[in-house]
Amino acid sequence: MSTTSEGATAQPEQERRRGGFSSRRVFILAAIGSAVGLGNIWRFPYVAYENGGGAFVLPYLVALLTAGIPFLLLDYAIGHRHRGSAPLSFARLRRGAEGLGWWQVGICFLIAIYYAAVIAWALRYTFFSLDQAWGADPEGFFFGEFLQAGDVQVTADVVPGVLVPLVLVWLAVLVIMALGVQRGIGATSLVFIPVLVLAFAALVVQALLLPGAGAGLDALFTPDWSALTSASVWAAAFGQIFFSLSVGFGIMITYASYVGRREDMVGSGLVVGFANSGFELLAGIGVFAALGFMAQANGVAVDEVASDGIGLAFVAFPAIISEAPAGALLGVLFFGCLVIAGITSLVSVIEVVISAVRDKFDTSRLTATLAVGVPAAVLSLVLFSTTSGIYVLDVVDHFVNQYGILVVALVSMLAVSWALRALTGLGDHLNVHGRPRVGTGWRLLTSVVAPAALAVVLVLALRDDLATAYEDYPSWLLLVFGWALVVALPLVGFLVARLPWRAGTHLDGPPPGSDPATPLGATTTGHDEGGTR
Amino acid sequence: MSTAAIVMMVVAMTVIWGGLALAMVSLVRHGAVEDRTENVRRDL
Numbered sequence: 001m002s003t004t005s006e007g008a009t010a011q012p013e014q015e016r017r018r019g020g021f022s023s024r025r026v027f028i029l030a031a032i033g034s035a036v037g038l039g040n041i042w043r044f045p046y047v048a049y050e051n052g053g054g055a056f057v058l059p060y061l062v063a064l065l066t067a068g069i070p071f072l073l074l075d076y077a078i079g080h081r082h083r084g085s086a087p088l089s090f091a092r093l094r095r096g097a098e099g100l101g102w103w104q105v106g107i108c109f110l111i112a113i114y115y116a117a118v119i120a121w122a123l124r125y126t127f128f129s130l131d132q133a134w135g136a137d138p139e140g141f142f143f144g145e146f147l148q149a150g151d152v153q154v155t156a157d158v159v160p161g162v163l164v165p166l167v168l169v170w171l172a173v174l175v176i177m178a179l180g181v182q183r184g185i186g187a188t189s190l191v192f193i194p195v196l197v198l199a200f201a202a203l204v205v206q207a208l209l210l211p212g213a214g215a216g217l218d219a220l221f222t223p224d225w226s227a228l229t230s231a232s233v234w235a236a237a238f239g240q241i242f243f244s245l246s247v248g249f250g251i252m253i254t255y256a257s258y259v260g261r262r263e264d265m266v267g268s269g270l271v272v273g274f275a276n277s278g279f280e281l282l283a284g285i286g287v288f289a290a291l292g293f294m295a296q297a298n299g300v301a302v303d304e305v306a307s308d309g310i311g312l313a314f315v316a317f318p319a320i321i322s323e324a325p326a327g328a329l330l331g332v333l334f335f336g337c338l339v340i341a342g343i344t345s346l347v348s349v350i351e352v353v354i355s356a357v358r359d360k361f362d363t364s365r366l367t368a369t370l371a372v373g374v375p376a377a378v379l380s381l382v383l384f385s386t387t388s389g390i391y392v393l394d395v396v397d398h399f400v401n402q403y404g405i406l407v408v409a410l411v412s413m414l415a416v417s418w419a420l421r422a423l424t425g426l427g428d429h430l431n432v433h434g435r436p437r438v439g440t441g442w443r444l445l446t447s448v449v450a451p452a453a454l455a456v457v458l459v460l461a462l463r464d465d466l467a468t469a470y471e472d473y474p475s476w477l478l479l480v481f482g483w484a485l486v487v488a489l490p491l492v493g494f495l496v497a498r499l500p501w502r503a504g505t506h507l508d509g510p511p512p513g514s515d516p517a518t519p520l521g522a523t524t525t526g527h528d529e530g531g532t533r
Numbered sequence: 534m535s536t537a538a539i540v541m542m543v544v545a546m547t548v549i550w551g552g553l554a555l556a557m558v559s560l561v562r563h564g565a566v567e568d569r570t571e572n573v574r575r576d577l
Contacts, residue, residue, distance in 0.1 A: 024560075054541025061548060214534045221538035221545070267560035274553035281549050285542075435563040 014511075015083060018358065019181035019365070020258040026182065027259045028268055028275075029189040033344030034246045034255065035276040036196070038118060038313075041338060044240060044280040045287040046308030049220050051236045052227030059228065059237035060277075067450040068241035069273040071409075073438060074416065074446050075247050076265040077426035079256030081510045085355035086250035087497065089257065090412075091507050094420050099494030100412050101356065104250035106489040107404045108352040113376050114393045115349065116173065117384035118310075119342035120166035121146075122335045125314065129321055129331025138318035148387045152474060155388045163385040169343075170377035176347050177354055178369045181258050185347050196340045197279070203333040204286035207293070210324055216292020219302035220284055235460050238453040243401060245276055246345070248409025250352040257355075261513060266434030287312070290330070294320045310394075313338060350376070362502035391473065392481050398470055399482035402461045404489060410454045417447035429514070 021027040048056045082089035087101030134141035176184040295302045321331040358368045423443045
């Protein structure tokens with residue numbers, strides 16, 4: 001057994017080696033930076049518009065309060081109590097559960113390699129905005145001149161215009177990661193999040209001053225109350241909250257493990273949850289004000305110009321920038337915000353992998369950064385800086401989100417709630433320093449409501465994908481970069497879990513000092529059955 | 534903008550941004566004092 005007084009004295013040393021956030025404020029900014037990503041800007045506005053407009057506020061808030069924040073607190077509790085990356089935290093919950101953590105790590109690795117490509121596009125478009133390089137045909141420019149996308153196939157034809165910014169993004173991310181938790185991630189968040197909020201606020205003000213902005217906001221907020229009777233609208237609300245908050249795939253577990261033991265994780269979680277939604281609302285106002293201007297300028301209805309995702313960012317917004325007064329400023333603000341929001345999310349995704357590698361193999365920060373970052377960057381460059389990058393990215397993004405994140409989150413939540421029966425202990429941990437207190441309601445939401453909502457979202461997505469091939473892509477593309485990947489991830493995860501931990505790793509239960517019942521310096525705990533392997 | 538749209542926009546802003554403000558106030562009032570001797574700058 002490792003939970004001896006000797007093991008207890010080693011624990012603070014291990015935590016010092018892992019690194020940590022210097023304060024609650026830094027942690028909250030980093031967590032907001034992770035949650036606020038591209039989806040907040042280009043996904044939420046359209047989801048809200050398509051699913052009842054102003055009436056969407058109701059299911060959205062219900063989803064936030066009944067699933068999003070409870071699930072966020074569950075992730076916080078797991079990481080904060082067990083003081084480890086996702087695999088180590090799950091291993092400390094129960095050794096057999098370690099594979100869930102590695103499954104989450106695998107998903108993060110995949111997300112990182114394509115997410116960087118989108119940031120690289122946004123970086124390039126920040127400069128394109130200065131002279132509106134897309135001319136009169138933003139769509140043709142994006143797919144043709146910029147991405148040089150041809151037929152749907154996998155090629156090795158490199159596009160230098162994508163390769164160079166992608167290299168720059170990876171270099172920046174590797175430097176941030178190598179600097180460590182506080183000096184890298186924490187310092188980046190301290191600077192980037194206030195800049196992001198100020199820049200996006202400036203964008204919103206500029207958009208609101210455009211002619212036609214009111215029509216855009218009218219389209220976004222006019223309530224369609226009949227939508228509330230549709231199951232798909234409620235599923236969209238839960239899906240949006242879930243994807244937006246970065247819960248269920250290791251990020252919040254990892255970040256929470258870097259927070260001081262005596263911090264209020266419940267209060268911090270409420271701030272992060274509402275801040276994420278607050279930014280989404282701001283994005284909705286800015287995006288639809290701009291779309292209203294575009295609709296008026298072209299003499300069409302807002303529904304004819306409304307879009308989301310890549311189409312919104314790289315086709316619709318360039319058109320708006322071309323027509324708006326001071327369009328260059330609007331473009332720099334919009335794409336600059338995409339880059340900043342993307343970078344802070346990307347570092348959180350990569351940190352899940354680096355933290356897991358460090359915990360498992362006892363490597364230095366720099367070694368782990370290079371061991372994870374260099375292969376990820378190479379894969380990213382090989383797959384997404386070519387003429388086929390857009391197709392591979394679209395497929396991987398769709399499948400990793402729908403069947404990677406959703407499934408691992410659902411399985412993890414059910415495992416923690418029902419198989420490991422850990423909710424009571426995790427709730428008690430949150431209540432030691434957290435306010436408001438969590439109790440039966442939180443356990444009910446986490447074990448029943450949130451998993452049920454996720455299951456419905458998953459079933460609806462699966463139904464759609466089985467009915468028609470996603471975006472009519474060829475079967476081989478969907479099979480290789482879609483289904484095969486999502487099936488391989490858990491298998492690889494549980495295989496990696498069989499590798500031994502570095503010597504002296506405390507397993508089987510939270511480390512000493514995490515709970516009042518096992519303060520630092522305590523001797524053996526009841527559920528400590530072996531400690532190391 | 535229609536009255537209904539204005540009302541829903543105000544409701545959304547009040548609930549979400551108001552919720553954020555409340556959460557921040559609550560955290561400041563009840564947040565535990567960090568154990569700085571143990572946790573400050575553990576990064577190497």
